[in-house]
């Protein structure tokens with residue numbers, strides 16, 4: 163990728179996309195397109211084709227999509243499937259039509275089967291059934307990975323797919339109903355601190371283990387893969403380590419400065435016991451994350467607290 167190349171970051175105003183735009187700018191790239199969904203609705207095929215024809219980007223990062231936590235995924239499966247399928251199909255086919263040099267499609271660790279061996283290897287894809295609560299989103303994302311492979315096979319397009327684990331960082335969705343675990347915990351602890359509450363309830367036993375990665379590390383991994391990797395199939399992006407939910411919650415509690423207790427609502431389900439990615443392939447290529455949990459969480463909480471404007 164040359165610093166003067168035109169780069170389209172689809173979803174460039176979102177959590178991952180905005181981090182990608184920052185990373186590209188600080189690496190000296192100057193011609194970056196990052197329209198909002200209001201400026202360009204990527205579910206609109208004609209509008210997406212017109213944009214690609216008029217702008218002719220050389221590189222495309224697909225960081226646009228409908229994203230949410232378990233509740234949102236489980237409540238709106240039709241929307242999660244339809245919107246993600248449309249966005250990625252319009253971008254992947256459109257990129258082929260205008261001769262994009264390389265495209266990186268972002269999926270997620272939830273494309274892997276619910277009961278696969280941990281750490282989760284890329285080869286686990288499509289070997290067993292999916293977690294039912296996010297099946298619609300996962301199926302759409304699996305189709306995106308497969309479309310990249312099919313366009314590579316049939317048309318020789320250099321389209322690749324990166325699968326980040328759960329991520330967190332500034333600019334996340336903090337809506338308590340639709341957000342992922344980390345932003346939801348940050349929001350709950352912050353509210354409990356300013357309301358002077360004694361405790362914060364956590365869903366389940368707190369024993370399940372999860373991997374989390376700071377968003378700027380994911381953006382750096384995407385840049386690295388765009389420059390150094392050209393193969394079919396997904397490649398995992400993670401830290402390769404996991405923490406119990408109790409550990410993650412205690413950590414956030416400390417960063418937020420909440421002095422009350424954690425309580426565990428064991429009437430709520432725990433979900434999969436352990437979810438951590440096998441990151442040996444990306445490590446072997448020479449990439450590893452740089453931001454530790456302490457620094458990443460402090461940056462994230464500071465950004466949240468400085469934008470917080472309601473109880």
Ligand SMILES: NC(=O)c1ccc[n+]([C@@H]2O[C@H](COP(=O)([O-])OP(=O)(O)OC[C@H]3O[C@@H](n4cnc5c(N)ncnc54)[C@H](OP(=O)(O)O)[C@@H]3O)[C@@H](O)[C@H]2O)c1
Nearest residue numbers: 173175176177178198199203204226227229268269270329
């Ligand atoms: N968040 C995570 O924990 C996580 C974990 C693993 C993988 N990922 C991957 O990262 C990708 C991005 O996630 P994120 O967390 O950055 O999500 P996000 O913060 O919700 O951002 C999604 C982006 O998609 C754009 N978008 C949605 N619908 C659109 C439409 N119809 N037309 C144009 N743009 C549209 C949004 O644009 P506007 O803001 O302008 O509306 C936004 O910029 C996901 O698709 C997923 O593959 C995320």
